[in-house]
């Protein structure tokens with residue numbers, strides 16, 4: 185597989201770069217509530233500005249569906265980006281057109297401008313060639329630094345790569361390097377933790393992972409469907425009976441490649457789907473008919489913690505239980521702490537991704553100690569599925585043309 189080119193700080197003095205970022209951070213009441221994505225982007229791009237690059241930033245923000253809509257203005261991101269960079273950031277209130285192009289041409293060395301939401305134009309999500317031509321007027325070099333948008337072939341992530349010399353940005357390069365190391369060439373034994381609500385949303389992930397890692401820990405609501413397939417009672421638990429054949433298929437694939445599937449050995453069953461609902465902890469044959477499994481139990485935590493202790497790499501997506509509600513966050517938090525400690529001790533490389541997973545790691549206070557926490561949700565999952573992400577394919581193609 186051919187490689188893509190990575191933008192190098194030393195090459196950029198005086199160059200006009202058009203940089204695709206993912207600044208789609210959560211905003212509540214007009215204020216950014218979690219600036220992680222913006223800060224990670226800023227940290228990578230700052231050295232390019234310090235070298236004298238002239239940078240125009242493109243990003244999507246929410247889903248305005250191809251129409252200008254003030255509810256989806258990217259303006260709330262502007263002050264947070266400026267603060268993260270420690271410089272002022274200009275603003276163009278459209279990402280195409282004469283005014284934006286002129287403003288990009290007028291940037292002095294080391295200056296940066298943010299353009300209004302690219303999704304205000306239908307050409308963006310349609311990967312429209314004509315719209316990409318307009319975007320390409322904003323720079324002489326294209327840089328894609330939006331790994332978390334790389335599973336979409338849009339004009340600002342795909343079509344534009346055929347119009348300008350195209351490079352991966354610092355955060356994109358960092359994400360890909362970390363994920364390749366974890367999935368394609370992991371230190372072994374490597375274990376994946378796949379949790380979350382449903383088997384059906386992660387079938388492709390499970391099928392791909394059982395061929396790549398030495399063990400897969402299945403947790404969360406997904407584990408209920410595995411337990412049902414194994415003949416255990418699961419009461420009123422969230423489960424997908426129609427996915428039982430898929431579970432058998434995944435088990436067969438795992439057996440063929442010598443990958444162990446690890447399920448909880450005890451479960452926390454609640455009589456209500458509510459915080460602090462009455463609950464009991466039992467082995468796998470003890471879930472009452474009128475209860476639902478909302479978490480793995482303490483014996484499971486011990487078993488899985490031992491697996492972590494005997495592993496060199498862990499790849500984590502999805503919570504082990506209904507972690508938004510106490511006390512059903514116990515297994516997720518306890519295991520996140522175990523993984524964080526082993527990482528700190530230097531025996532484990534820990535890689536996590538996906539919105540819920542990162543939120544759970546943050547609740548556990550474990551995110552900072554993980555080796556790598558991806559900023560991506562959908563793109564991270566598609567990577568785990570083994571798919572080539574279209575925006576990365578486009579960068580690779582651009583590098584050989």
Ligand code: AMP
Nearest residue numbers: 380381404405422477478502505506507
């Ligand atoms: P996902 O988006 O597939 O990663 O699923 C995350 C969601 O799964 C979170 O909102 C969890 O609360 C939920 N979840 C995890 N385990 C369970 C469970 N045993 N029962 C119901 N919901 C669960």
